[in-house]
Amino acid sequence: MFPADVPSVHVIGRPTKNAVEILTKDALEFLASVHRHFNKRRKDLLVQRQEKQVLLDQGALPSPPPEYAQIRGAPWKVRETPADLQKRWVEITGPVDRKQVISALNSGASCFMADFEDASTPSWENMTNGQVNIRDATSGTISFRRPDGKEMRLRSEGVATLLIRTRGWHLDEKHVVVDGEPMSASMFDCAMYMWLNAKTQVAQGKGPRMYLPKLESAAEARLWADVISFCESYIGIPRGSSCVTILIETVGGALEMEEILFELREFIVGLNAGRWDYIFSIIKRYRATMPALPDRAQVTMTVPFMQAYTTKLVQMCHLHGAHAIGGMAANVPNRKDPKATEEILKKVVDDKSRELQDGVDGTWVAHPDLVPVVMRLFEQHLGGGQVHQKHKIPTARVSFSDILTFQVPGGRITEKGARVNISAALQYIACWISGQGAVAVNNLMEDAATAEISRAQLWQWLRKGVVLEDTGRVFDKRTFAHLHHEELSALRQKAAAGTLPGGRYLSQAAALLDHLVLSDSFREFLTTEAYVQLPGQWNEGTQAKL
Structure with a gap:
């Protein structure tokens, strides 16, 4: 009480x-x-x-x-x-x-x-x-x-x-x-x-x-x-x-x-x-009609x-x-x-x-x-x-x-970009669940906005069946599962070595990323989906007892 x-x-x-x-x-x-x-x-x-x-x-x-x-x-x-x-x-x-x-x-x-x-x-x-x-x-x-x-x-x-x-x-x-x-x-x-x-x-x-x-x-x-x-x-x-x-x-x-x-x-x-959330908003709101955006590093302010x-x-x-x-x-x-x-x-x-x-x-x-x-x-x-x-x-x-013509001249969608999105999203979600809301990944400060772009792009690429230009592979569920497995395995090795913040929550992060990317409907916000997974936090059972 x-x-x-x-x-x-x-x-x-x-x-x-x-x-x-x-x-x-x-x-x-x-x-x-x-x-x-x-x-x-x-x-x-x-x-x-x-x-x-x-x-x-x-x-x-x-x-x-x-x-x-x-x-x-x-x-x-x-x-x-x-x-x-x-x-x-x-x-x-x-x-x-x-x-x-x-x-x-x-x-x-x-x-x-x-x-x-x-x-x-x-x-x-x-x-x-x-x-x-x-x-x-x-x-x-x-x-x-x-x-x-x-x-x-x-x-x-x-x-x-x-x-x-x-x-x-x-x-x-x-x-x-x-x-x-x-x-x-x-x-x-x-x-x-x-x-x-x-x-x-x-x-x-x-x-x-x-x-x-x-x-x-x-x-x-x-x-x-x-x-x-x-x-x-x-x-x-x-x-x-x-x-x-x-x-x-x-x-x-x-x-x-x-x-x-x-x-x-x-x-x-x-x-x-707020440039990062803005790019996420573009994908979220115009997902049904826009072309697939290229690797997020190519969506610059220019x-x-x-x-x-x-x-x-x-x-x-x-x-x-x-x-x-x-x-x-x-x-x-x-x-x-x-x-x-x-x-x-x-x-x-x-x-x-x-x-x-x-x-x-x-x-x-x-x-x-x-x-x-x-x-x-x-x-x-x-x-x-x-x-x-x-x-x-x-x-x-x-x-x-x-504002609404979402074209990126010369933009490319690559396997490297997909791997970056998967790894960044996994690392961020794991840290977020552990209680840390911002984390440095590959010399970039990742927060909820950049993680949202990562998972939104993966969802969009999967729905549109894009071809990864550096490998020629179609980005379908099988390709996503393969890349997800490899990136998760690499991160688990870092977690085992004690060099990955939030590493103990990688399994939860992987399950949540699967849910966000493979869901038929686009989930509005990563953070609302993850909120109930915070250790020791509010849950439906607690609410029902009031």
Whole structure:
């Protein structure tokens, strides 16, 4: 039994020290109020996603929502960007564990996005401990004692601006049940973060700072605006204290960028090019009608439909006064291999130089060693006290057709690419089940987004019966089974040698990957399929006893 007792609210996560500390009676009453006001709308919007999917599968093409005709291209602006978010040159991202939070805030980056979503396994302990870690970071009291006895603390100056990323609308927080329904994970993350930090942040002259992921429409943005307004009012902070940045990582979101900015204009300060989830969204939403995409390494930001997406993002942001934040540099420098690191840094410099030329105001990196490299690029490109490029508004007209023509000139589908997808997905899923939400694989930081691309491509290639160009083999169930077996065997050898994180969960990962790839229907999200496999987590039997 959880210590705090609120009628019709059941906490079925373990009553750990941190969970008991933050989930007080008042906090649970607040969570229940948020749920009761907004969960039905959330569920209705999720139904609308599936209704749209039926039409897309039938070959229907989306069109601009007519109710927003008057705001398109009009001279309205989003809210003013506060001082702590003016300079966003280099943003580092990572999970919400205590050591990582301190390291990222001390990395020299402009901002740190503490990720409750793609870089974190949503175990009860990870989510509740993460909330405590963010609270302590906000107050400046966070510390961590390393195994060697050295204590880590925030440095006295130059600490990155802290933002959190909530989980998406599609996810439930099944350890908190309100009126017999699991709470929305998005609302749990947002509400708990604001409950624990908002008053402190306002007293510091700031306010809540959030990234919101995986929106697919302006209607979903409107729901977020209402949730945040409600939370501000309930907690008792000035209206408009909160700032949000939206990750444009779905095709639906890309087609309605301007409308999303408009619906959140009271809170929004930027859009981010969430490139990996965006490619996954393309395959998921247009799976029935699009050509098979080539090996994921070939789907770069320079292919026409990805360039159109970037151009529109910069254009819409700068037209309406918001920051345009570039995509992730997922490369991880290898400190034991100087030659590999040299090649990695060249790729990062080329990628970020292209983004700067496109007009972005900031960008993402996954590793602290990349922070000074990318920071120097921004200093060289901007300089002279300039902190953003909002004066640069691309003039190119980007049409729906530009965004929806999924062609990759010269793209190839290969056995090597299939093996990379299988191995990366197996390694990531095993780590995810073990409780680790981000893992370096072959000098790339893999998180849920890259694992989603991997399994989605395998599903798509199998359905279309593509020919693997480097071997001439048809990618059918037999070929997939053969490659899967070989890659799994190689990983098991590493696990036996103790060199593979999450190796004990390889069998579960293999079974889940089979399920995702061989299923006749496309499974919406890997993470929802894997959630019930987390050790010691919520399950149907637990729910039935309430």
